[in-house]
Every structure is written in structure tokens, then in C-alpha cells.
Amino acid sequence: MIALIYKDLVALRKALFSLVFIIFIVGFITVRQGNIMTLPLMFILVPLILLGMLWGSDTKSNVDQYIIPGPVTRRTIVLSRYVFVWIVAVIGTLFTILLKLFLRDGILLEIPWYLIAVTMPLLVTAISMIQLPLMYKFGAEKARLIFVVLYFVVFALFSYIGSNKELIAKFMDKLILLDLKIIGLAVMGVTLLLNIVSFALSTTIYTKKEF
Amino acid sequence: MRRCLVNIKIKNSSNDPIYLQIKNQIRDAILNGELEADELLPSIRLLAKELRVSVITTKRAYDELEKDGFIHSVHGKGSFVAPQNLDLIKERFLKKIEANMTEILRYAKLADVSHDELIEMIKTLEDENAECN
């Protein structure tokens, strides 16, 4: 497992450096504009970018064919990819909590830290969890195509919700009535469920795959 | 008991199979005293590696040498040159010569070849073989 993560980090070495660099630049710009919330939200994109690059590198080198006969199970190979996303999620979450501690004002201050601690993992992992099984099933190229379609669906959903604002308002009213801690638990539950189901799906697909 | 140092040459052009070439060369080395009794022979795997032939080939050569009583194998220790009863071997060879000679004489009689001519033939053959080697 450690070997696999190591391989991923080496393969992405250059990309990781430029990514950290970009985050710093974006951070600098957003801080100057006073729009600090953009920074944590960037972490939603990070795993997607990294996964895309990892898949590119893996497909090019055909590395699956090399590691499957090696001393790992197929399940571990899939797990390593999930662990990769989870590491990004942990970093993103810690980063956001730190940001909150050092900030003087802004919306982050109003959100309790435990809510950040459960929301960030969901935000960071959500898209990857949908994308990973698709990538295992259809390969990176087709998965991306499916995702474009998905974007449209989500977009349509949002515009539907947008045109039915009263629905949202009602929902929000109910939500506010609830305890924040319960919301936090619910978010955690959703995250866990999403991650577990996604991992189970990917493993099932990958164990049947032929090279 | 010293390490065996015998020259073995493999000729791909030869009509003899490789195992036979190995067998004959080791046998000759034993008979002319190059290899002494109780000497340890190289393992079949080492011999295969050095000569770049398959293990089956060297194993077959050793098996035949053992069958003919030239070497004996001790499990886990290797193959050793068997003590040779030279008189016995000489006797065995004499018998072979005798058998072949009988054949030669039979053909000679049929083709009306005199003894002198036969001896002349043997000399010519010897000279030819000397050139080849």
C-alpha cells in the first residue's frame, strides 16, 4: 500500500509542485480580494485534477499490468487510490480549520469547527467518489464524457431549484430548526456512506477486470 | 579429492548429440587418467551453465556415465569419478574390438581384401583422424 502511494507521488511529483504553487498564487489573490472562501473550495478540484493525472500516467505506463501480479491484492490497488483522495481530504480539512483559526473576520468564523471538519471531507471527496467507479468501469476517457453529461444534469437540477426558490426556502427553514450537531452527524453519515459504496463498487469492478 | 578441471568442447557441427559429446569427453579423460578416481565432478547445473547447454543434457551425460560405471553419484554431495578397474575396461574394449574385427574379416573375405591391404587401410584412417584432431 505504501509502495503504491509512493509510486503515485513519484509519478505526480512535478504536478504536485505546480499545484502547490498554484494554490499559493490563488491564495494570494483571494486574500487580497478578501474572498477567502475560494481557497478551501479549491480543494474540491484538487483530487479531480490529481486523479485525472494519475489515470493518465497509469494508462500510459500500463502500470496495472505490472502491479497486479505483484505482492498486492487488487483490492489494495483500488484502496490506494481512495487513500490518495482521503489524504487530500484530510489536508483540505486541516487547511480550512487552520484558516479559520488565523482569520479575523468572514463567513468561516461563523461556522463551528466541527461542521468544517465534516463538511470539507464531503466536499472534497464527493465528486471523486462518483468518478472513481466510472473510471474503473469505463476508463478515464469515457468517464470524463459521462461526467460532462452529469454536469448538465446537475446544471439542469440547479436551474430547476433556482426557479422554485420557495422550495429551498422551506427546506432551509427546516434545516435551521435542526441542531447543528445533528446536521454535522448527517453530513458525516452521507460522506461515509458515499465513500464505502464507491469503494465497494470500484473493488467489484476492478477484481473482474482483465488486462 | 580435488576439483575437476577437464576441458570439454562442444561442437555444434558434430553429428553426435551434445550429451554424447560431453559423455565421451569425460569418459576419455577418465580413461587416460586426466581425471582420477574419487575426483568430484562439477554439478550438472554448473556444467550446464558453463557449457550453456540445458540441464537435461548434462544430466543425461552423467546418467550414462554412471550406467557405464565411470562415475558414481552420492545424493546431496555430487558425482565422483569411480575407481576404474583398468584391466576390466581393457578386457571390455578388447571384446568390442574382437567383435568388430570378426565383422571386418567377414567383409574382407567377401571383397577379397588381403591382410596387408587391411593394415594399410587402418594406417590411412589413423592418419586422417590425426589430421582432423
Next chain:
Amino acid sequence: MKMQNAIELQGLKKRLGNFVLGPIDLIVPKGCIVGYIGENGAGKSTTIKLLLNLMLPDQGEIKLLGKDIQEFTPQMKKDIAYVFDDLYLPEDMTLKNVQNFHRKLYGQAWQDKTFSELITRFNLPDNKTIKHFSRGMRMQLGLALALSHGAKLLLLDEATSGLDPVIRDDVLDLLLEYIQNEDHTVLVSSHILSDLEKVADYIAFIHKGQLLFMEAKDELVEQYGITSLSKEQLAEIDDKAIIGKRPHQFGVEVMLKRSLVPDDLELEKVSIEDIMVYMIKGERK
């Protein structure tokens, strides 16, 4: 009971589109080198992929080192080494990265000393990324990796095809060194065996997905002979003795079964490649 066979295939079958491999029954005793030969597309790679669990069989059983591969644990997989026609690792890795990766991957089984020795022997640069390695160097690295975790079974799939003779010669030496341990077994698949033919103990010949034979090389080579005959001479030969022939304007070159032709017919030695070519051509007519 001591395990005696390195590879046991029983009724192994795999369908890939129009191509059907098998059913294949094959037993490879341990301690030997097997040449697994056949034309391109005959099913060599498919077999090896099945052995390595990269493909799943439709039917049949695969045992490596006496154990069903479906029951292999990661620990047991360390006993199997493999080299493909290319080194399938991310090309941004340097030799040091590759070494670290395998150290972590194989843990206790990894033999750093063996690996370093092989790298020095092959003269491989440790600062370049493998992107800049030549094909020969990539294969050498792959072989060094395969030989550095104490595996008992080494599978080479077209690993030396298209490499220069000097590198192939190195491979030959390594295989012979590897086989010095009688618990070690090698299976080399190739469409051209060339020099590797010399050291093979057994030859397994696969054609259109079917295993035609698996025999000791010496016996195989001794069974057949090649000669040139006139068409009249050929007519006198037992049809069953003719394995394959190449008719030309001035006669016929034929490969014959020695046991079925008269003793006084002078036959030349055959190579494994001759056997392969004549058998495939013989079947075509």
C-alpha cells in the same frame, strides 16, 4: 510432500473474441527452463496473463508452485517473478525511485544487494528517468527487479524479442545462474528463441491456441532431421514421416521423423526454429 511441479495447467480455457486458447494441459517440473514458443497471436501472452491473474480463465485450473493461483496471498506472490516485453512503470521514475518502490512493495523479500549488483553489472544509470532508458536497458532493469526478490518461478513474456545479441547473451547468463538453484524454474515465451534455445530443457509449442507438444528439447531435436531430396526420392518416403516440406524448382527440402525413414538416409540436425516453421507450414498445406 515436496512440491515437484512449478506449473500445472489443467483444462485451461479462455475465449477472447474469435480466438480460443486451450483447453491446455501442461506440467512444468521445477528446476528447468521451458521455452514456450509459437507464432505471434498463437496464445503465448494470453497463457502468461492467465498465469499471472491478469486474465481470468473461462475454465480450468492453474497451479503455480503447487498452489491454486486463486488462493495466492500477496506473500505467496513474492515467489513469482515476471518480465514483460516492456517495463510497465511510470516513466518519470528514476532507478532510485524504482528501487524504493520495490523495497516497499516486497518488504522483507527484497534483496537490495542482489539488485545493486545487477544494476552495476548492466551499467544502468541511476540519475536518469526510465523515460530516457533504451528498450534494452528497460528490459535489463525489469530482469534485475525480477531476480531481486527471491522468486522461485520466473516468467518471461517476449522479454528479449528485438534486443541486440549482446543483451540477449547477458540474459542467457542470468537465466543459467538463476537455475543453479534447483528449486528455481523459468518459463520463456517467445516467437524467436534463437540463443535461448540452447539452454532450454523443454520446449512447449503452441499453435492457434492449442498446445501441440511439450517435450524435452534434446529428444525433440533428435527425433527429426532435414534433408534435400528429389521429387522421385520424396515419393518413396512414408507419408507419416514427413513433418513438413519446402518444394522449390530443383527439389524439395523436407523435415522427416528419423524413426520412420531408412537408416542410410543422411539427415541434418534441426533447430527448434526449423521444427516450428516446418510444423506450421506442414499444417497449412
